[in-house]
Amino acid sequence: MTKPFRLALAVLLALSVNACATRTLSTTDKLSREVAQPKILLMPADIELSELTAGGLTELNAEWTLTGQRNLKTALNDHLAKLNARFSEYQTLAQDDPRHDTFLQLQKLHGVTGVNIRTYAFPPAPGLPGKEGKFNWALGPATSMLAESTDAQYALFVWLRDSYTSSGRRAMQIAASLLFGVQLQGGQQIGYASLVDLKTGEIVWFNLLARESGDLRDLASARESVDTLLTGLPK
Amino acid sequence: MIARPFLSLVAAALLAGCVTHETGSATGIATVSPGYKPDVKTDEAGIWLTADKAEAELLDSANRVRDPAINALVSDMVCKLAAEHCGDLRPYVVRLPHFNATASPNGSISIWSGLLIRARTESELAAVIGHEITHYTRRHSLARIRNARDNTDVAAIFTLLGAAAGMPQVVQLTNVIAVGNIQAFSRDNERESDAEGFNRLVKAGYEPAAAADVWKRILDLRKAKREFEYESYEDRSVRLFVASHPPTEEREKSLRELAEKAAKPTTPPPDRLRQALAGVRLDFLLDEVKLGQFRESKALFELLLKDDPLPGQIHYALGELYRKRAKEDDELVALSHFHQACEAVGAPPEAFRMVGTMRWRRGETEQAKEYFRRYLNAAPNAGDRDLITHYLGS
Numbered sequence: 170m171t172k173p174f175r176l177a178l179a180v181l182l183a184l185s186v187n188a189c190a191t192r193t194l195s196t197t198d199k200l201s202r203e204v205a206q207p208k209i210l211l212m213p214a215d216i217e218l219s220e221l222t223a224g225g226l227t228e229l230n231a232e233w234t235l236t237g238q239r240n241l242k243t244a245l246n247d248h249l250a251k252l253n254a255r256f257s258e259y260q261t262l263a264q265d266d267p268r269h270d271t272f273l274q275l276q277k278l279h280g281v282t283g284v285n286i287r288t289y290a291f292p293p294a295p296g297l298p299g300k301e302g303k304f305n306w307a308l309g310p311a312t313s314m315l316a317e318s319t320d321a322q323y324a325l326f327v328w329l330r331d332s333y334t335s336s337g338r339r340a341m342q343i344a345a346s347l348l349f350g351v352q353l354q355g356g357q358q359i360g361y362a363s364l365v366d367l368k369t370g371e372i373v374w375f376n377l378l379a380r381e382s383g384d385l386r387d388l389a390s391a392r393e394s395v396d397t398l399l400t401g402l403p404k
Numbered sequence: 405m406i407a408r409p410f411l412s413l414v415a416a417a418l419l420a421g422c423v424t425h426e427t428g429s430a431t432g433i434a435t436v437s438p439g440y441k442p443d444v445k446t447d448e449a450g451i452w453l454t455a456d457k458a459e460a461e462l463l464d465s466a467n468r469v470r471d472p473a474i475n476a477l478v479s480d481m482v483c484k485l486a487a488e489h490c491g492d493l494r495p496y497v498v499r500l501p502h503f504n505a506t507a508s509p510n511g512s513i514s515i516w517s518g519l520l521i522r523a524r525t526e527s528e529l530a531a532v533i534g535h536e537i538t539h540y541t542r543r544h545s546l547a548r549i550r551n552a553r554d555n556t557d558v559a560a561i562f563t564l565l566g567a568a569a570g571m572p573q574v575v576q577l578t579n580v581i582a583v584g585n586i587q588a589f590s591r592d593n594e595r596e597s598d599a600e601g602f603n604r605l606v607k608a609g610y611e612p613a614a615a616a617d618v619w620k621r622i623l624d625l626r627k628a629k630r631e632f633e634y635e636s637y638e639d640r641s642v643r644l645f646v647a648s649h650p651p652t653e654e655r656e657k658s659l660r661e662l663a664e665k666a667a668k669p670t671t672p673p674p675d676r677l678r679q680a681l682a683g684v685r686l687d688f689l690l691d692e693v694k695l696g697q698f699r700e701s702k703a704l705f706e707l708l709l710k711d712d713p714l715p716g717q718i719h720y721a722l723g724e725l726y727r728k729r730a731k732e733d734d735e736l737v738a739l740s741h742f743h744q745a746c747e748a749v750g751a752p753p754e755a756f757r758m759v760g761t762m763r764w765r766r767g768e769t770e771q772a773k774e775y776f777r778r779y780l781n782a783a784p785n786a787g788d789r790d791l792i793t794h795y796l797g798s
Contacts, residue, residue, distance in 0.1 A: 219450075222553050222556065222557060224555070225560060226553055228450055228549070231444050232449065341564065349567065
C-alpha cells in the first residue's frame with residue numbers, strides 16, 4: 170500500500186472510532202469481600218475472530234480465534250490480580266455428571282439473558298415495561314450450586330466478535346471513500362461481559378462493547394481490549 | 405453501496421451442506437484422505453471451528469435423539485457407506501420433522517427425524533447418507549465458501565464501478581449474478597454428491613433403485629400438498645435460479661438412469677430401519693402432525709399405512725392430525741382413527757385415553773369408561789392414573 174493511501178486510511182479510521190466504546194449497567198461498584206480475594210470464574214468464553222472479505226463476508230479465522238482465546242485468559246488473569254481478585258476457569262464436566270445439565274442450562278440461560286439485556290436495557294431501546302427502568306436481572310438460585318462446586322463467588326461471562334479488515338476490503342473502503350466520500354464498514358470489535366453474583370444469581374454488572382478498533386491477536390493489544398471490556402467492573 | 409442484507413443472507417446459507425441442498429470434483433478441491441485435519445492457518449480451519457462449535461451444541465441439545473437402537477443403526481450404515489472414512493464421521497440423529505440430512509465439514513452428520521419417517525427402507529436412508537458423506541469427502545463446504553467469497557468480491561467491485569459510473573442497473577445486476585453463480589455452484593455440488601453417493605450405495609450392497617425411489621416419494625408428497633399447482637411459472641423460474649439444489653424431478657431421473665445400469669445386489673440388502681425406529685417413531689410421527697401441513701402429512705401417513713407393521717401408530721397420528729385441524733367433521737374422523745388405532749397392532753396407550761376422553765365429552769360415559777380401563781391396562785404406571793381412576797369412579 171502506498172503512503173497517501175495509508176494516510177487516507179488512518180484519517181478514515183480515526184474519524185470512525187466511536188467516542189463511547191463501552192456502556193455499563195450495574196447494581197454495585199464493589200465486589201463482596203467476604204473472602205479477601207474473591208474468586209471469579211470465567212465461563213466458557215464465546216469468542217470469534219474473523220476477517221472481513223472485500224465483498225463483505227465475515228470469515229472465521231481459526232488461528233486468530235485460538236490465539237485470541239489464550240490472550241483473553243492471560244489478560245483477564247492479570248487484570249483481576251490487579252483488582253485483588255482470583256481468576257479461575259470453568260471446567261466442563263463429564264456428560265454423566267449429575268451437575269452437568271444444571272450448569273449447561275445456566276450457561277444457556279445466561280446466553281438468552283445477555284441477548285435481552287443487550288437488546289432492551291441500553292438506550293435508545295425504550296427498556297422492557299416490566300423492568301420500570303431498573304437494572305435487575307438474575308439467573309435464579311441454581312447459581313449457588315455452581316458456587317459450591319467451584320468455590321467461586323462470581324461468574325464472568327464473555328461474548329466477543331472481533332473482525333479485521335482484509336486488504337481487499339481495505340482497498341474497497343479507500344475506493345469508496347475517494348469516489349463517494351462514503352465509509353464502508355470495516356473491522357469491528359463488539360461484545361459484552363457480564364458478572365454474576367453466584368450467591369444470589371443476580372447479574373451485578375453488564376458491559377457492552379462496540380468499537381471499530383481493538384485487537385486480541387497479540388497480548389499487548391489483548392490487554393487493552395480486556396481493560397476496555399471490563400470498564401467499571403466492581404472492585 | 406453493497407447490498408448487505410443480500411450478502412448476509414448468502415452467508416447464512418453457506419455453512420452446512422444438506423441433502424435438499426449440495427454433487428463433481430467440479431470444485432477443483434482435492435478429496436479428503438482418511439484422518440484429514442486442516443492446517444490451522446487455512447480458511448478451512450475456520451469452517452471446521454464453526455462446525456466444531458455447532459457439534460458441541462448439538463451434543464448437549466435436547467433435540468439430539470439418544471435412543472441407542474437408531475443411533476447404532478446409523479453408525480453402522482455410515483461406516484459401511486463411508487468405508488475408509490468411517491473413523492472421521494460422527495452421525496447424529498436429530499429431532500427435526502423435515503426431510504433433510506446435513507454433513508458438516510468437520511465430519512459430523514445430522515440425520516433428521518423427518519427423513520427417518522419418510523424413508524421406507526434402509527436402502528433409501530442409505531442413499532441419502534451416501535449423498536451426505538460425499539459432501540464431506542469432496543469438501544463441498546470449503547468449495548462453497550471460496551466460491552461465495554470470489555463471487556461477492558467481484559460483486560463488490562462491480563457495485564463500486566457501477567455506482568461510480570452512475571449506473572444503478574449494473575449494481576443490481578451484479579448482485580443478482582453473484583447470487584445466481586453461488587447457487588449454480590451449489591447445484592453442481594449437489595449433482596456430484598448424487599452421483600458419488602449413488603456409487604457408495606451400490607458398493608455397500610444396498611438396493612440401487614432406492615436413491616431414485618426416495619426422491620420419487622418426496623415428489624409425490626409435494627404433489628399431494630399441491631405445491632406446484634399454486635406456483636406460477638414465473639415464481640418457479642425465479643426459484644430455480646436461486647435454488648441451492650437441482651430440481652427434484654431431475655435428480656430422480658438421473659438417479660433412475662444410474663440404477664438401471666447398475667448391477668443388482670447379489671444378496672438381499674439389509675433392512676433394519678423399521679426395527680431400529682421402534683422406540684422413537686411415534687414421537688417423530690407426532691412431530692410431523694405439529695407442522696400444520698395437513699395435506700402432506702395425510703398423504704405421508706396414508707402411504708405408510710399401506711404396509712406398515714405398526715398401523716396403530718399411524719392411525720393415532722392421523723387421528724391427531726384431524727383432531728388438531730378441527731374443521732367441520734374432523735372430530736368424527738379423528739375419533740374413527742383413534743378407534744382403528746385401538747384395535748390395530750402398535751396402538752399407543754394414548755389412543756385408548758383419547759377415545760375415552762372424546763366419548764366422555766359426548767356424554768357416552770359407559771363407553772368412555774371402557775376405554776379408560778383399557779388405557780390403564782396398557783399403561784399401568786401412567787402419570788395421570790389418579791385422574792383416570794377418578795373418572796372411572798364417578
